[in-house]
Amino acid sequence: MGDLLQRPRVAVHKFSSCDGCQLAFLNLGEDLLSFSQQLDIIFFAEAGMMDTAQDIDIAFVEGSISTAKDAQRIRNIREHSHYLITIGACATAGGLQALRNIAKTDDWVQAIYTNPEHIDTLDKASPIREHVAVDFELWGCPINKQQLIGLINNLSLGALPFEETDKLCMQCKRQQQACVMVTKGSPCMGPLTRTGCGALCPSFGRDCYACYGPAENINGEALARRFEGIGLLPEQIHNRFHAIYSNEAAFQISPIGNKKS
Ligand code: SF4
Ligand code: SF4
Known part of the structure; x- marks a missing residue:
């Protein structure tokens, strides 16, 4: 983690989600400007950074896995990221879209879509940890600014944060x-x-x-x-x-x- 102290390369990735947790980054306001001095944010599509260079120090991941392409993409991200951190309920637990897991996929696809043959989906929406190892999970729907500031400050000091599990x-x-x-x-x-x-x-x-x-x-x-x-x-x-x-x-x-x- 020593090299993380020297302006770590950061990516923010999205899977099935509403983008609300990525917005927590943008809502950091002035704090985001100061973090941009500490972090080299190279990929964050929602904010316009699209450098696809692969090796990353910290990958933040929003969203759940819904398709075979998603599953392949998260494996690729894991392979090229020193730390992989999930942000929000979708990424940590499947989120609202995992409600579909209660029903049979064929049943709801046939009931909802006019052309169900075009729907390419896995049988369930699943959290990131069911596909790859995760170094830290930040829970919330959406995560909030204070959580994110605490997380980034800890990472900048070369440590993962204490996980808050109190009721x-x-x-x-x-x-x-x-x-x-x-x-x-x-x-x-x-x-x-x-x-x-x-x-x-x-x-x-x-x-x-x-x-x-x-x-x-x-x-x-x-x-x-x-x-x-x-x-x-x-x-x-x-x-x-x-x-x-x-x-x-x-x-x-x-x-x-x-x-x-
Ligand atoms: S009290 Fe907190 S955890 Fe519970 S619904 Fe409200 S914001 Fe969410
Ligand atoms: S956890 Fe909630 S706010 Fe975050 S992406 Fe999922 S649905 Fe949106």
């Missing part, structure tokens, strides 16, 4: 915020969700819908039973769990609280 509930307690589930009966996903957002939604009196992914040591069955207790119907509980992170085992909970086999 959102811990962040609420640290900020002395009233629990929205206890005080308002809101179906908050905070007990399953990793912190990283500063408990943004509870700080505005709203329940969390888990956009930062699973925390460590979580108990989905218990939370599903709690949601039943505050009056959610089985379908509503199912929808709470099967949203952005439907592809993550930790969120694959049935409405009656049994984990999928």
